[in-house]
Structures are given as C-alpha cells and as structure tokens.
Amino acid sequence: MQSSDQLKTLLRSVNRKSYPAYKSLRGAYQFDRYILSIDHVQGDPFAAPSHISVRLSHKDTGFPAEYYKDTLTRITLGDFLNRQFEHQVSRYTFRAKGSGKSGLISVSHCGQEVLARTACEITEKGIIARFFIGFPANGRTINATELEKILFDFLPVCVHKAFFYRNLDAAALRHAIFLAEDQAYIRRELKRRSLAAFVNDGAILPRESGISSRPMKDSVPFVSPDSLRISLDLPHKGTITGMGIPCGITLIVGGGYHGKSTLLNALELGVYNHISGDEREYVITDASALKLRSEDGRFIKDVDISLFINDLPNKKDTLCFSTEDASGSTSQAAGIVEGMEAGSKVFLLDEDTSATNFMVRDSFMQRVICREKEPITPFLERARELYEKAGISTILVAGSSGAFFHIADTVVQMDNYHPVDITAATRELCKEYPLSVVQPPAFRLPQSHRIMTWSRPAPSRHSRPGQPERLKTKVYGKDGFSLGKTDIDLRYIEQLTDSEQTAALALLLKYACEHLIDGKRTLPEIVTYLDSQLKKQGLSFFSEGSYISCGYALPRVQEIYSCFNRYRRP
Known part of the structure; x- marks a missing residue:
C-alpha cells in the first residue's frame, strides 16, 4: 500500500499525458483513517467511469457494535450510510471540469426499500464503500489537477461526514436500526400467528405517482376493520395495531379506483423492509410471497403444469412442458408451479393481470364446453387444495367474478381506501348464488427434476486455447438484461424493485452458465448453491476479478428462480 502523498506525486507525473496514463494510478493508498483504492480506470473520458472504493475500520468509524452485530443490522447500517454518502457526493459531482464524464462522482441511489448493496458493505472488520468517479481530461489529455481536487479536497469531506459516527445524526441512525429490528419481529410474528401479511393502522398506501414511490400527500390513512385488527408489541416502537391477513384464501374486492390494487401493491413490496417516512414501514408480508400474472409469449422449459393443464389436443406432455411462446393461461400455470419450486408460501394475484380462462370458468361456459373438452383446470378449483395440501395461501384482487367468494376464508372490501371485512355477509349471499360443483382432477404436487442446460458459445479467435468464450x-x-446474444425479459417480475437487483441477476446467471450448468445439476440445485454462497460470502460473491464494483443489490431467491426460468435455453 502506498501513501496519499505518493498518489499526489503520481497524479502530477501523469498530468497532461494521454488518457491511458491514468492506469498507472491503480492501487491502494492510505489517507486519514481510510484506505482509498483505485480498482479500475476507465479507457477514456467518455467511457463508463472509474471504479473506486474506500475502506474504513470499525475502530476508526466508532459505530456501536450492536449496529453491525448480524446480517439485519449490517444491511440496515449499510443502507443508511449509503444514503448519507449519496447526499454528500451530490454536492461535489461535476464540480471538477473536463470532457465527457470528467468530474462525475456517482453512488448507488437507494429507493424506499432497504436492500443489501455492493455500494456500502458492512463486514466484520469494517465498512467498504464503492462508487464511481469520472477521471477528468481535456479532450483525451489528462487533467490531473482536477482529479487531485476530487481525491484530496472533495472526497475526504464526503467520507468523513458520511462514515464517521460522531458526524452523523445518531438519533436517526438508531431509529433506522430499531425500525429494522421491529420489522423483523413482525415477520416472525406472522409465522407464529399464521398470518400471511400485516398492514398497520395509519399506513399511507397510495404512491405519489406512477414514477415515484414516495407516499402521496393528503391520502386516506389505512384503518383496519375491527374484526381483523390485531395488536403487536414491538421491541422498540411499542404497541401498534393493524390488519392481520390470515393464512388461507383472502379476497380483496371493491369498486374501481377504491384502492384494491393499491393494497395489493403494498403487500407485494412488503417482502422488503422500508425506510422511515415511506409510510409503509409496518406493511409486512411473508418474505416468500410471490406476485403472479399471465405473460403472453413467455419461455417455459420442462415444467410440470399438469396440476392445471392436462389432455392437450396435440397430446403434448404437460408433466414436462416446454414452449417458446406460452399463452396467458399456460404462462400463469407455469408461474405458479415455479413459485412452488421456489418455496413461496403466499401467492399474490390480480384479476386484471391474470388470464381469465385460467382463473375461472362460469357455469354457463361449463355447460357449453363440457369438462372433457377443456384441458384447463382453473385456479378457482385449485386454490383451496393449494392451501390445505401444500400450505400456500392466496391473496387475490377480484373485480369481475363472484365465484371466488365461495372459496374465500376472508373477504376485504376496499371502500374509498377504507378496508371493510365483509366475509360474513358474502357467505350469506353465497347461499343464494350457489356455485356449480365440478370435481377437478386429483391433486398431485408437481414433480420437478429439471436439468439446467445452455448452449456454450464457440471460442472466438481472441480466446485462449482450450477456454470457452466469456x-x-x-x-x-x-x-x-442480455447474456451473450440472449435477452432475458424481466418486465413482469413485479417484485424486482431496483435495477441493481437486475444487474446482480445478470451476474448470477452468467456465473451459473460458466461454472455450474453441466447437464447434470437441476435448477433447484443450482439456485440453492448460489443462495448458500450469497449467504456465506455476501455480495463479494459477485466479484469477477480482483475487485467488486458498485451497482449491485441482492435479489430474493424467488427472483433468482424467476430470472433463470425466463432464460431461453435448449
């Protein structure tokens, strides 16, 4: 390791040279109570910016040990510090001048959710912050004087104000840690009380706009129905009340624009912790919950969809079904089976984004098209068995078909954003509108032994002998994202909340293709291995070389499965 004075000498030695001379700066340098590492230098001022990292010890930063004692507190502390660093950096970006990206200082932008990111990683030894700097140049001639400003004037101020405990708002940090521990407590209580989700009284569910996830001003606060209200005694905040959604089949109904989909959207993002001020901090859903929808044209590979689709006219095998271009109903059937494989215990569905013929067949249609001529067993006829035989709950937004009232355990009507428990009333009405009983085929849990495959590209003339193309x-x-020449479409994976999660999925799939897919391992085996390595090594598992870049956030296992299932392969 070299000293900061040596870095200053190097900067002055490369000043006014051609841009590639910047590469001589790569290395680690000791600054005042932190180590600055120049991990990768951009090729020219118009290319992607250079990768920089800063390392600090816990002894120097002075954070209380209980703030990084476990995975939960480390992720929360990392998120809090990254937000502080971003705030500081925003005051200095592009204050150094030059061509192209000269003077850029860029840090990961955090949304309302708290995610584990490579931008700020808390380890047993200390804190690692990663970010980007556009090395200044005039044309393609190095302007080291401006880079010296960034590294010796701007950056030390940002680092000391963002990463040293004595310079931060101690009360705000303590609140962030306590909030995360309260959120974790609610998740444990969901399992103990057999609940699928919890929505606290006073929560603001509507968002500011379609492109903003901040709470909408002057919105109607959530007030739970008395019959579904529960109390929770949180470790730090104390007693809170809210609506506990029981495991089983829950129906969310109501008129258009009354808040049905808004509630479902809050529940689907309740798998993540949220920051203070989001107003959904205590909207907590089972961590394995999966939002499902139809996806016309989706790729499906070797999925046992026989639970929902059987006896196709073309005699195609639905025990091991594959297609390059799935219909809406077929894609939704595959999505449910893949969700079961991923370990999801709660399915979230909205009629508006579901395939109608997959969800329900009314009595008139059943008389016109007899059972023997219909290969689809609708979700209506499987939802109860999914819960009783597989332990999977369903939360469904329904707006057009009344058939689901007959199988629902709980019915919540959204009336001008106010939830009303109408379970008892709908049960009485169901007696007046009996559902024609159709015996579905016998329930059998899907069987999956899917072997993961892919086509390894031929080596190019630039590859080393015996090595495949990277x-x-x-x-x-x-x-x-694209991997090689293949595009992976994740538009309908609605619980992906950050592009950095997508970037991480790209690296995970790339790693799987290069190291794990051998024609022998099954998809669950591959995903289980990746998940275990992420838990063991943290985000350093994303490293492809000697350094880890800023710009990656940890996805859930459910999203890893969803990504791999949409990778078009032979």
Whole structure:
C-alpha cells in the first residue's frame, strides 16, 4: 500500500499525458483513517467511469457494535450510510471540469426499500464503500489537477461526514436500526400467528405517482376493520395495531379506483423492509410471497403444469412442458408451479393481470364446453387444495367474478381506501348464488427434476486455447438484461424493485452458465448453491476479478428462480 502523498506525486507525473496514463494510478493508498483504492480506470473520458472504493475500520468509524452485530443490522447500517454518502457526493459531482464524464462522482441511489448493496458493505472488520468517479481530461489529455481536487479536497469531506459516527445524526441512525429490528419481529410474528401479511393502522398506501414511490400527500390513512385488527408489541416502537391477513384464501374486492390494487401493491413490496417516512414501514408480508400474472409469449422449459393443464389436443406432455411462446393461461400455470419450486408460501394475484380462462370458468361456459373438452383446470378449483395440501395461501384482487367468494376464508372490501371485512355477509349471499360443483382432477404436487442446460458459445479467435468464450452482460434498467446474444425479459417480475437487483441477476446467471450448468445439476440445485454462497460470502460473491464494483443489490431467491426460468435455453 502506498501513501496519499505518493498518489499526489503520481497524479502530477501523469498530468497532461494521454488518457491511458491514468492506469498507472491503480492501487491502494492510505489517507486519514481510510484506505482509498483505485480498482479500475476507465479507457477514456467518455467511457463508463472509474471504479473506486474506500475502506474504513470499525475502530476508526466508532459505530456501536450492536449496529453491525448480524446480517439485519449490517444491511440496515449499510443502507443508511449509503444514503448519507449519496447526499454528500451530490454536492461535489461535476464540480471538477473536463470532457465527457470528467468530474462525475456517482453512488448507488437507494429507493424506499432497504436492500443489501455492493455500494456500502458492512463486514466484520469494517465498512467498504464503492462508487464511481469520472477521471477528468481535456479532450483525451489528462487533467490531473482536477482529479487531485476530487481525491484530496472533495472526497475526504464526503467520507468523513458520511462514515464517521460522531458526524452523523445518531438519533436517526438508531431509529433506522430499531425500525429494522421491529420489522423483523413482525415477520416472525406472522409465522407464529399464521398470518400471511400485516398492514398497520395509519399506513399511507397510495404512491405519489406512477414514477415515484414516495407516499402521496393528503391520502386516506389505512384503518383496519375491527374484526381483523390485531395488536403487536414491538421491541422498540411499542404497541401498534393493524390488519392481520390470515393464512388461507383472502379476497380483496371493491369498486374501481377504491384502492384494491393499491393494497395489493403494498403487500407485494412488503417482502422488503422500508425506510422511515415511506409510510409503509409496518406493511409486512411473508418474505416468500410471490406476485403472479399471465405473460403472453413467455419461455417455459420442462415444467410440470399438469396440476392445471392436462389432455392437450396435440397430446403434448404437460408433466414436462416446454414452449417458446406460452399463452396467458399456460404462462400463469407455469408461474405458479415455479413459485412452488421456489418455496413461496403466499401467492399474490390480480384479476386484471391474470388470464381469465385460467382463473375461472362460469357455469354457463361449463355447460357449453363440457369438462372433457377443456384441458384447463382453473385456479378457482385449485386454490383451496393449494392451501390445505401444500400450505400456500392466496391473496387475490377480484373485480369481475363472484365465484371466488365461495372459496374465500376472508373477504376485504376496499371502500374509498377504507378496508371493510365483509366475509360474513358474502357467505350469506353465497347461499343464494350457489356455485356449480365440478370435481377437478386429483391433486398431485408437481414433480420437478429439471436439468439446467445452455448452449456454450464457440471460442472466438481472441480466446485462449482450450477456454470457452466469456459471456458478456448488458443490463436494461429494471426490465431485463442480455447474456451473450440472449435477452432475458424481466418486465413482469413485479417484485424486482431496483435495477441493481437486475444487474446482480445478470451476474448470477452468467456465473451459473460458466461454472455450474453441466447437464447434470437441476435448477433447484443450482439456485440453492448460489443462495448458500450469497449467504456465506455476501455480495463479494459477485466479484469477477480482483475487485467488486458498485451497482449491485441482492435479489430474493424467488427472483433468482424467476430470472433463470425466463432464460431461453435448449
């Protein structure tokens, strides 16, 4: 390791040279109570910015040990510090001048959810912050004087104000840690009390707009129905009340624009912890909950969809079903089976985004098209068995079909954003509108022994002898990415909340293709291995070389499965 004075000398030695001379700066340098590492230098001022990291010891930063005692507190502390660092950096970005990205200082932008990110990682030894800097140049001539400003004037101020306990709002940090521990307590209580989700009284569920996840001003606060209200004694906040959604089949109904989908959206994102001020901090859903919808044109590979689809006219095997272009009903059937494989214990569905013929067949249609001529067993006829035989609850937004009232354990009507428990009333009405009973085929849990495969690209003339071509990834925001020449479409994975999760999925799939897919391992075996390595090594598992980059956030196991299932392979 070199000293900061040596870095200053190096900067002055490369000043006004051609841009590639910046690469001589790579290495680690000791600054005042932190180590600055220049991990990767960009090729020119118009290329992606350089990768920088800062390492600090717990002894120097002075954070109480209980704030990084376990995975929960480390992720929370990392999120809090990253937000502080982003605030500081925003005051200095582009204050150093030059061509292209010269002077850029960029840090991961955090949304309302608290995610584990490579941008700020808390380890047993200390804190690692990762970010990007655009090394300044005039044209393609190095302007080291401006970079010296960034590294010696701007950055030390940002680091000391963002990462040293004595310089932070201690009360705000303590509140963030306590909030995370209260949220974890509620998740444990869900299991203990056989609840699928909890929505606290006073929560603000509507969002500011379709492109903003901040709470809408002057919204109607959530007030739970008396019959579903429970109390929770949290370790730090004390007693809170709210609506406990029991395990089983829950129906959310109501008129248009009364808040049905808003409630479901809050529940689907309740798998994550939220920051203070989001107003959904105590909206907590079973961590394995999976939002499902139909996806016309989806790729499906070797999925046992016989629970829902059987006896196809073309005699295609539904015990091991594959298609390049699934229909809405077939894609939704596959999504449910894949969710079961991923270990999800709560399914979230909205009629508006579901395939109608997959969800229900009314009595008139059953008379016109007899059972023997219909290969689809609708979700209506399987939801009860999914709960009683597989332990999987369903929370369904329904707006057009009354058939689901007959199988619902709980019915919540949203009336101008106010929830009303109408379970008893609908049970009485069901007696007046009996459902024609159709005996579905026998329930059998899907069997999966899917072997993961892929087509390894042929070596190019630039590859080393005996080595396959390295796969390249390109991320398209939150919506998907490409791996080699294949696009993976994740637009309908609605619980992906950050493009950095998509970037992480790209690296996980790339790693699986290069190291794990051998024609012998099953998909669950591969995902289980990746999940175990992420838990063991943390985000350092994403490292492809000698350093880890900023720009990755940890996805759930459910999203890893969803991504791998949408990878088009032979």
